[in-house]
Amino acid sequence: MKKSRVGVFVCHCGHNIARAIDIKSVMEKIRKYPGVAHVEDYIYLCADPGQKIVADKIKDKNLDAIVIANCSPNLHEKTFRDLVESVNMNRFKCEIANIREQCSWPHDQEREKATLKSVKIIESVIEKVKQNQELEPIRVPLTKKALVIGGGIAGIQAALDIANGGFKVILLERRATIGGKMAQLSETFPTLDCPQCIMTPKMVAVAKHENITLMTYSALESLEGYVGNFTVKIREKAKYVDWDKCVGCGDCTEKCPAKVDSEFDAKLSKRKAIYRDFPQAVPNKFVIDAEHCIKLTKGKCGVCEKICPAKAIKYDDKDEIIEEKIGAVIVATGFDLFGLEKVGEYGYGKYKDVIDGLQFERILAASGPTGGKVERPSDGKTPKDVVFIQCVGSRDPEFGMPYCSSICCMYTAKQAMLFKHAVPEGQPYIFCMDIRSTGKGYEEFVQRAVEEDGVVYLRGRVSKIYQDDDKIMVWGADMASGKKVEIPADLVVLSTAIVPAEGIKDLASKLRITTDEYGFLKEAHLKLQPVETLTSGIFIAGTAQSPKDITDTVAQASAAASKIMALFSSKEYIRSPTIARVDEDVCKGCGICVNACTYSAIELDTIKKISKVNEALCEGCGACAAVCPSGAMQQKNYTKKQLLDMISVATEDYDKG
Amino acid sequence: MAENNSDKNIVYYPGCTLHTWAKSLSDTFIESFKKLDINLHELSDWSCCQAVFPLARDNIMGLVPAARILIQAREHGDILTTLCSFCFNVLRRTNNAIQTDGEIRAKLNAYLEEDYTGDVHVLHPLEILKVMVGFDKLKSKVTKPCGNIKIGPYYGCQLIRPPKEMKFDDPEDPKLLDMFLESIGCEVVNFPFKVECCGSYQIVQGEDMVADRAYAILSNARKNGAEAIALSCPLCFYNLDTRQNLITQKYTDFSPMPVFYFTELMGMALGIDEGLCGFDKHKVDPGILLESLQKSSDTQEHVTVKNDQNKLGVN
Numbered sequence: 001m002k003k004s005r006v007g008v009f010v011c012h013c014g015h016n017i018a019r020a021i022d023i024k025s026v027m028e029k030i031r032k033y034p035g036v037a038h039v040e041d042y043i044y045l046c047a048d049p050g051q052k053i054v055a056d057k058i059k060d061k062n063l064d065a066i067v068i069a070n071c072s073p074n075l076h077e078k079t080f081r082d083l084v085e086s087v088n089m090n091r092f093k094c095e096i097a098n099i100r101e102q103c104s105w106p107h108d109q110e111r112e113k114a115t116l117k118s119v120k121i122i123e124s125v126i127e128k129v130k131q132n133q134e135l136e137p138i139r140v141p142l143t144k145k146a147l148v149i150g151g152g153i154a155g156i157q158a159a160l161d162i163a164n165g166g167f168k169v170i171l172l173e174r175r176a177t178i179g180g181k182m183a184q185l186s187e188t189f190p191t192l193d194c195p196q197c198i199m200t201p202k203m204v205a206v207a208k209h210e211n212i213t214l215m216t217y218s219a220l221e222s223l224e225g226y227v228g229n230f231t232v233k234i235r236e237k238a239k240y241v242d243w244d245k246c247v248g249c250g251d252c253t254e255k256c257p258a259k260v261d262s263e264f265d266a267k268l269s270k271r272k273a274i275y276r277d278f279p280q281a282v283p284n285k286f287v288i289d290a291e292h293c294i295k296l297t298k299g300k301c302g303v304c305e306k307i308c309p310a311k312a313i314k315y316d317d318k319d320e321i322i323e324e325k326i327g328a329v330i331v332a333t334g335f336d337l338f339g340l341e342k343v344g345e346y347g348y349g350k351y352k353d354v355i356d357g358l359q360f361e362r363i364l365a366a367s368g369p370t371g372g373k374v375e376r377p378s379d380g381k382t383p384k385d386v387v388f389i390q391c392v393g394s395r396d397p398e399f400g401m402p403y404c405s406s407i408c409c410m411y412t413a414k415q416a417m418l419f420k421h422a423v424p425e426g427q428p429y430i431f432c433m434d435i436r437s438t439g440k441g442y443e444e445f446v447q448r449a450v451e452e453d454g455v456v457y458l459r460g461r462v463s464k465i466y467q468d469d470d471k472i473m474v475w476g477a478d479m480a481s482g483k484k485v486e487i488p489a490d491l492v493v494l495s496t497a498i499v500p501a502e503g504i505k506d507l508a509s510k511l512r513i514t515t516d517e518y519g520f521l522k523e524a525h526l527k528l529q530p531v532e533t534l535t536s537g538i539f540i541a542g543t544a545q546s547p548k549d550i551t552d553t554v555a556q557a558s559a560a561a562s563k564i565m566a567l568f569s570s571k572e573y574i575r576s577p578t579i580a581r582v583d584e585d586v587c588k589g590c591g592i593c594v595n596a597c598t599y600s601a602i603e604l605d606t607i608k609k610i611s612k613v614n615e616a617l618c619e620g621c622g623a624c625a626a627v628c629p630s631g632a633m634q635q636k637n638y639t640k641k642q643l644l645d646m647i648s649v650a651t652e653d654y655d656k657g
Numbered sequence: 658m659a660e661n662n663s664d665k666n667i668v669y670y671p672g673c674t675l676h677t678w679a680k681s682l683s684d685t686f687i688e689s690f691k692k693l694d695i696n697l698h699e700l701s702d703w704s705c706c707q708a709v710f711p712l713a714r715d716n717i718m719g720l721v722p723a724a725r726i727l728i729q730a731r732e733h734g735d736i737l738t739t740l741c742s743f744c745f746n747v748l749r750r751t752n753n754a755i756q757t758d759g760e761i762r763a764k765l766n767a768y769l770e771e772d773y774t775g776d777v778h779v780l781h782p783l784e785i786l787k788v789m790v791g792f793d794k795l796k797s798k799v800t801k802p803c804g805n806i807k808i809g810p811y812y813g814c815q816l817i818r819p820p821k822e823m824k825f826d827d828p829e830d831p832k833l834l835d836m837f838l839e840s841i842g843c844e845v846v847n848f849p850f851k852v853e854c855c856g857s858y859q860i861v862q863g864e865d866m867v868a869d870r871a872y873a874i875l876s877n878a879r880k881n882g883a884e885a886i887a888l889s890c891p892l893c894f895y896n897l898d899t900r901q902n903l904i905t906q907k908y909t910d911f912s913p914m915p916v917f918y919f920t921e922l923m924g925m926a927l928g929i930d931e932g933l934c935g936f937d938k939h940k941v942d943p944g945i946l947l948e949s950l951q952k953s954s955d956t957q958e959h960v961t962v963k964n965d966q967n968k969l970g971v972n
């Protein structure tokens with residue numbers, strides 16, 4: 001092997017590194033290290049003059065690899081790799097030795113030890129870079145079409161953004177219409193505009209957009225492939241109505257004899273077996289709920305078929321599987337509410353006048369079952385004393401949900417306010433733990449509820465509610481007075497916790513993405529990659545990731561869309577080549593690596609009895625290399641030999657001491 | 658399995674009140690179980706269980722009495738039963754702690770010079786009835802169904818809380834006592850206060866508070882249609898029956914309501930000697946209800962006692 005000529009550049013990072021580390025003595029030690037041809041320091045290596053020093057010295061000193069001793073590779077690895085490439089050095093011949101976050105910062109008061117440690121860090125990286133291979137990035141072709149799963153406001157926004165950017169989008173929704181939960185709301189905090197005004201135009205835009213294919217009443221069946229090159233199968237559920245013929249007149253639903261609790265009205269009204277969720281549905285078409293249709297369950301009836309003027313009824317309709325090629329996915333499957341029936345203290349959902357937030361939205365909504373007149377479910381009377389209870393399930397480790405649902409403080413204030421507008425003689429009470437009103441205009445909104453609408457906030461928990469004649473008795477604590485309070489209420493509204501949409505785990509496993517401990521979709525990095533997942537090409541947005549309001553949902557949806565547009569804007573997709581590689585002569589095909597891989601990137605060739613790495617799927621995490629018993633599986637530029645050499649160099653002196 | 662019950666020794670720990678204040682609870686239990694072919698072996702040399710499970714986690718000394726009882730029980734069988742809700746609470750939780758907490762287990766065993774790992778099953782008689790006997794079988798053994806009395810099942814707190822340790826029943830809406838009462842033919846009245854605390858030991862220094870609690874509980878039961886209460890805990894019985902006079906003194910609108918141990922009703926339904934029920938020791942005379950019960954089993958027709966309620970008196 002040809003002798004290496006490694007150049008080492010040590011950065012002071014102003015005082016950040018120089019204060020804690022004796023740079024001179026570091027340089028002296030490093031100069032003597034085998035293979036080092038040049039050592040130099042500079043106050044800010046990342047600045048222009050610093051970069052110039054590095055570029056010049058690579059040429060002048062004929063260096064074949066360099067180590068930059070500075071901050072975390074997250075910050076400037078790319079900077080220096082781009083630099084070396086500009087002077088014709090392979091980018092993988094440049095490595096970062098992190099002596100700031102991993103040395104000068106934590107060891108600020110221990111100069112001698114910090115100096116020794118930074119020498120060790122640099123030496124071990126020299127050892128690595130000497131053995132680095134010159135690699136070329138992997139280029140993969142791209143299908144410039146996105147799939148957005150979930151047609152709530154998040155999915156709608158993301159689909160429109162991508163479509164407006166000039167790329168094709170399939171918007172997949174499991175209900176017959178898009179709109180999600182926002183379509184069910186009365187008015188929205190903090191501006192009190194009604195969703196009909198601000199969302200229905202977007203729904204219509206989706207339907208009309210030439211770049212968007214809307215697939216409602218459908219579900220993802222499977223996803224294969226990798227970023228830029230996914231193949232998805234979509235199950236289009238049998239609708240029993242021919243949508244090419246259905247004009248949405250609604251004659252069928254009027255005559256249908258089968259009644260079912262309406263999902264859209266949160267069980268506060270009945271819909272028919274042939275139905276659409278609401279009159280502004282997009283697409284404006286009907287479906288038959290096969291589970292409740294008398295014709296489909298018992299063979300009798302057939303009224304809708306007789307009545308339909310468009311002859312659209314199709315009792316022999318079947319599910320269809322459609323295959324599509326796409327390049328990237330956004331998952332925006334939204335949320336559900338934690339079920340009232342799980343909360344024993346509050347009656348397990350058995351009291352009719354104890355309802356959840358979405359039900360009260362429907363009662364307040366002009367489009368709701370009472371046309372916006374506030375009537376309670378049990379007897380239709382207008383409630384006077386309404387008690388709101390926040391944090392039902394949320395922030396409660398007993399229910400396994402220690403997290404804050406984040407929107408309840410605001411929507412409770414809104415609902416109390418809207419109730420007061422509808423029933424001026426009424427009195428809303430809100431039991432809260434705190435009031436979290438951190439968004440723009442939110443705190444002012446809460447204050448308005450208190451000052452202008454006389455909403456009474458009681459800080460404390462409610463221990464029990466029970467039915468007493470036609471009142472719902474509420475026993476709570478008021479921390480301000482230190483007393484127990486008892487409120488005979490006409491209606492109780494529970495802000496039950498926001499939980500991930502049903503079926504999320506199953507969907508996540510089909511997409512090879514992960515969920516957090518509560519089932520929300522997990523982002524690649526909470527702060528720096530909030531809409532990415534650990535699987536390239538799959539993005540997340542909205543309440544599927546965590547509870548959030550419309551403002552944040554829309555922002556996140558646009559962020560995810562812009563990530564996809566960035567991806568689609570290049571000719572091909574470029575991936576890092578530091579991925580796993582099998583030494584076919586050593587591999588015995590035991591298959592342990594196959595199970596270790598979370599990205600399904602390894603396949604077992606059962607005939608040749610060896611593992612094969614799919615270069616497009618491998619994310620270079622190294623899990624396979626770590627578990628491989630024979631050492632056949634190695635990660636490029638992180639080989640076992642490299643890592644062991646790095647460790648022995650790093651620990652040498654400590655061993656002696 | 659039911660047929661072999663007689664082979665199975667169930668160890669019975671009575672606890673302090675069962676031979677004194679709550680004698681009828683014990684007597685009717687033993688006699689009823691005889692009718693169901695279940696042998697009870699009463700522990701001979703038993704001591705107080707300590708009554709309250711220590712609130713401090715490091716108060717391991719406080720677990721010694723219960724551990725001693727569990728170890729004694731192990732000699733005679735693998736199931737230990739007890740009636741008093743406090744004893745049940747302490748015994749089950751101590752056993753649980755011995756099973757799951759290595760430190761507690763080690764320290765108790767070191768102190769008692771034993772090697773007990775928590776393998777005795779601590780079961781409440783209601784659990785035995787449900788799991789080992791079966792409510793269907795119990796129902797088939799009933800000779801005098803209590804068809805006429807509308808009973809509110811009252812659970813109190815010690816039976817069910819803390820739910821994660823007691824694992825007895827749903828803490829907010831328990832059903833076991835309801836199911837039992839149904840199987841002996843009672844008309845069960847569900848009422849929201851069935852798990853409210855009766856005031857417990859506060860009776861010692863806060864009679865007024867207990868009067869309030871008891872008034873709330875009994876009135877709520879009555880409001881929902883109950884004519885009497887059934888319960889299992891001697892302290893609840895004391896607060897709700899023995900000291901019911903506190904309520905009548907404080908609340909003039911309150912008319913007395915009979916309170917039964919569930920075992921008394923079981924005994925009546927299974928046809929044991931009524932003398933064992935010790936109704937004369939009840940402060941609220943359940944006489945009229947019992948008469949109607951008698952009538953119902955003779956004539957099987959419905960008689961309402963509600964109108965006669967004013968005839969009930971506090972002894």
Ligand SMILES: Cc1cc2nc3c(=O)[nH]c(=O)nc-3n(C[C@H](O)[C@H](O)[C@H](O)COP(=O)(O)OP(=O)(O)OC[C@H]3O[C@@H](n4cnc5c(N)ncnc54)[C@H](O)[C@@H]3O)c2cc1C
Binds near residue numbers: 179336357548
């Ligand atoms: C009572 C209440 C009041 C609120 N009031 C306000 C307010 O006033 N202002 C405000 O800013 N926010 C409010 N919010 C919050 C607001 O509802 C959410 O921020 C918003 O709806 C989130 O949109 P989303 O698209 O993430 O989820 P969703 O609206 O839940 O949409 C998700 C969509 O995905 C679909 N889906 C789910 N799983 C699948 C699957 N596997 N395949 C295909 N499709 C699937 C669902 O059918 C649904 O259409 C309120 C929330 C509640 C509960």
